[in-house]
Amino acid sequence: MSWKLGSLIVGAIGVLVLAIWASGVSPAEALGTLFRGTLGSPSAISGTLRETTPLLFTGLAVFLALRAGLFNIGVEGQFLIGAMIGSAFAIRFPGPFGITFALIGGAFGGAVWAAGPGWIKAYRHGHEVITTIMLNSVALYLTSYVVSGVIKDPAQQSAPTVNLAEASRLPWLVNAPPVQVSWALPLALVSTLGLAWWLKKTISGYELQAVGANPIAASYAGIDAPRMIFFAMLGSGAIAGFAGAIQVVAFEGRFYSGFSPGYGFDALGVALLAGNQAQAVIPAALLFGVLAKGGTALQIFGIPKGITTVFLGLIILIAAAIRYRKVIGGA
């Protein structure tokens, strides 16, 4: 912990205090609101967990790519595509079968959306950051076009799809309104631990991380680095697309334009904060879940929601100053 890092943290806290002060609310009051709104009651906690679940999945998607040396900024777009395809399948095939279809379709859609950047990075040396940013915009346009045309609720003038039938929705693990916890949460936790095990114990996990740490050394070690990069991107996209489909069948029950409030970007913060241990994605996602839920609580207080985004930016900066100094992949 150097003075440099210290001054960065002090500066970040200063910015936040200044912002809260400027909004005319006492910091203590703001913190109190934040706490009550996120962890203060069972229903607040269940709301926070609901926010945490998609962040876990998308954070995991970013994390996997990061281990392979890839910056998947396209999680946002892959999430949207996954959600769109998931909702289309779930609407078309009602029932548990439809849920399975939706989840597989969502993962497939996300993987397809990531395939281009993965291929370009692996075989054409085009930077994945740029391609994924570009495809995020395309995904946004594509989904908003599709939802206002092909899969729109015929009864509505615009935007959302019909609501899913009850049978097409993922059941609740705990269902005592207002406290509701979806099966999606344990699914996300198990996926995280599974990924952690795979990375640590298996040869393919070792090879993926070797490519991420030094692709040239990995090639000399007999690892097909381009192929690994391609499949890592595919896997990352699949997780992101799966997250989108889960979001439809577990929580939203429909798809609409502007479906993601920026999960893909928050996920970058989650993964960066988690560092190099997959398990650490869990607390990181929880923190961001608290922030997302808390932002809404603060809004009632007259503090614009933007302040949580500022906080997110500062956290990313500090986390990166601590452990992400090296250039990943290279340009």
Next chain:
Amino acid sequence: MRGIGKRFGALAVLSNANLTVKAGTLHAVVGENGAGKSTLMRILYGALAPDEGTMLVAGLPYQPRASSEAIWRGVGMVSQHYGIIPELTALQNLVLGAEGSAVLKTSSLRSGAQKLADQMGFPFDWDALGSDLTPASAQRLEILKLLWRGSQILILDEPTAMLSPGHADAVFVSLNRLIKEGRTVILVTHRLSEVMDHAEDVTVFRGGVLIGSMPVASTNATELTRMVIGGEMPTPPPMGSEFGRDVITLNQVSLAPSPLGKPLHQLSLCVKEGEIVGVAGVDGSGQRELLRLIAGLDWPSEGEIIGFQGPTSQRLADGLRIIPEDRQSEGMIADWSLEANSALGLQRLPPLRRGFCIDLAGRSQWAQAVVDRFGTKAGRLSDRMGSLSGGNQQRFVAGRALTKAPRLLVAFQPVRGLDVKGAADVYGGIRSACQGRAGALVISFDLDELLTYADRIVVMFAGRLYDVPVAQARDRQVIGRLMVGQSEAAA
């Protein structure tokens, strides 16, 4: 200018080192890898800050905080790997950092540059991109850069390491010319013959400590050698005598040119069991591409490689072991532990695998064996690879390649960064591996190293392989001419 007095001490790298250089002379600084001579020079050039000690240039206190200050005081340096920026032209490289004015007139810069080049007798294409320069012309451009900046004290760090013997001699002709003009040259080298032939004074470092400083005339090569290595030269292992079956055969192998590499033309080569074949040549003759072909990282456009086929992983499974050129970027993962690095390249082979999983117990035993093979000085197996010194990293990478009996070892500068004893150790290891049923192909820019350790030498130039005539197989001059493409002269 009356010379530099310099004193300072850094932790382990260099302690209480002194260096006095008389103006207008060529002063050689010699020592083994890791002796601290490069560190000393970088301090002199302001690229590193000393922890203690003082320096004087021309009798005045001198404390450069950056290279720009050193340049301003007339101290210039050519580092071993050259400082040519690939995306700029030769002219832009020449004047970079000393352009003279904010807005530039290319024509007047060019005529100034040409005048300088004419003085030194260097022909130059000023519009050529830095990336297109050969090692020899990059070297010349580096010297011109120092003159452009009006450097009075020129530091050259291993200027001939990348050059053929002929080009190396030409460098000394230029340096002598500069000394006649009254400039001072500090030459860092490990080639004692250069010291004996060209230098006026010599200073010897060993293990970060000053061993001695004297006029060259008052010493001789044997005594210098003793001072440099702190003992007698280790006797090289005996040459191989009985060669078995073919381990690998390259049959008229060509590589098409690509943006990433040079083309290769119809290489034919055979390495037999028990044989160490050395590939001599100046840097950039296609050695890198040859290694990549054998490793299965590139595919030949024509011809075939017999003995090892398929993807790299298959070749590794068949017993190919590689000591790559650049251990840091090709041979290891700096952020990982020694233990994780010990498996790199062998991760799919026993004792490191168990089904789909890593055999963690097997791996830690294996890692210890790799560390012990050539005496890597390391703390714990969980330490970061990047925390080791360069020489120890090289020992580790060599140990990894040689701990389990290989079938074919392909090594690019396998003793880079090692002292004489370490080098003898590693070559001893290669030799003993070859006494089984293995062969070795060693690529090096250092002809003397190959003459000492290789059973047979082939020369690479401009993407082609040349056999050395049997009668002159150990003739330095003949091989040196082949290295710069004068094959007719040799024949």
Next chain:
Amino acid sequence: MLNLLWPTLVLATPLILAAMAGYTSERGGVINIGLEGMMLASACTAALVSVVHGAALGLLAGVGAATLLSLLHWLATQHYRIDHVISGMSINALAAGGTNFLYGKFSNPDRTGSIPHFGVPIFVGLAFGVTAALWAGTKYTAFGWRLVAVGSDPAKARLAGINPVVIRLIGLLMTGVLTGLAGVMLVSDSGVFTDNMTSGRGYIALAALILGGWRCVPACLACLGFGVLSAVRLQFQGTSALGGHIPTEAWASLPYVVTVVALAGFLGRTRTPTGLGRL
């Protein structure tokens, strides 16, 4: 056709300014995906200040805000050695959140209608002037050569007596000023500030820079190309002139798709500065 010319220029101007901002940053080896955020910060600050203090101070404030973020990027990448992409992302987050916060908190709801601003033609002229100046600057000034050197290989440039950190500071200051101008231009053109009003222009500018192979004039041409696309889309939205079947979303996606195709190497090899992202 003529009625497309002016809209094209107006639409291309912020892109050109931002692309040139990217040029001074990335030519020096600093990856900059924070252009979007810098523009946004400038637009918001300019809008807030102009209303109270007039166009001139508004412009200064906008440029100042963008420059501040650009300096943050310099600090983060050069002193804290944070990965350039991460720093850029967090700058975008800071700008998106910060402008939402500030505008939500401090904009005066009583003041409606257009805010005071400079004429749009000034910015259009400026964009082309900047492009020409940067082209000449790269070719004929010591700073231009040094910038390229630092972007190509910072370690070697340091050996030549150049301090990459200082060169990049100057480059990023230019980036700040140029993104600032681009942001002020956006507000001047539309007369209002709206949440996230840059809507990806920073990324499109970056795309143009890449399409142009990190060279000024081709990058400027790419911006003009994107400007034509937008102008055509706006002109013929909803009419059958675009073939009726092609949805506007497809038109809007075109710049992004073209960039991805270009990065796949189908439009010739691009010459990326080799020192991008290196210390």
